[in-house]
Amino acid sequence: MEFVKYNANPKKKKTGDCVIRAICTGLKESWEDTYKGMLDVALDTYQAISWNKNYEYYLKRKGYNKQKMPRRLDKTRYTVKEFADELAEPDATYILSVANHLTLIINKDLYDTWDCGRKSVGNYWTIYDRPYTKQEIKEMIEAEPIKKRKKRRVEL
Numbered sequence: 001m002e003f004v005k006y007n008a009n010p011k012k013k014k015t016g017d018c019v020i021r022a023i024c025t026g027l028k029e030s031w032e033d034t035y036k037g038m039l040d041v042a043l044d045t046y047q048a049i050s051w052n053k054n055y056e057y058y059l060k061r062k063g064y065n066k067q068k069m070p071r072r073l074d075k076t077r078y079t080v081k082e083f084a085d086e087l088a089e090p091d092a093t094y095i096l097s098v099a100n101h102l103t104l105i106i107n108k109d110l111y112d113t114w115d116c117g118r119k120s121v122g123n124y125w126t127i128y129d130r131p132y133t134k135q136e137i138k139e140m141i142e143a144e145p146i147k148k149r150k151k152r153r154v155e156l
Helices: 018-027 031-045 052-061 080-087 134-142
Strands: 003-005 093-098 101-106 109-112 124-127
Touching: 018 031, 018 052, 018 093, 018 101, 018 109, 018 124, 031 052, 080 093, 080 101, 080 109
Parallel strands: 003 109
Antiparallel strands: 093 101, 093 124, 101 109
8 A cells, every 4th residue: 555645625725624535536526516415414414514424324325335344354453554455456446434534545545634554444435436547646636726715705
């Protein structure tokens, strides 16, 4: 497994949006579309966007079923690195749940804002129908942050 530092946030902000980053990249959706879709789910449940039941429902609604935490025969857990090296298929994408975080494996490599390779894998989702080409990965990593938008004034 190789760690690739990648931030799908359109402004490259370092913020608590790991759920949005992992899902939008894994499903090849825009950050904004994923955020809006997750917001719709959150409004239905009256829970925070990043609540695990919300992203589980969002992924299920998109046709992806949660896979149970992988364990070895001796019941020990796999780390993200071990999952990528030993269990992940070369042309598949995986959204992995680790402690208080969602991360992403693409073609057996970890894509995230930080290296969580030593964290234990919880549940996960396999994305087979949207494989990444080397060119898509290159373009994704080289993308520039979006320009600042005009701030909206909110009346209270």
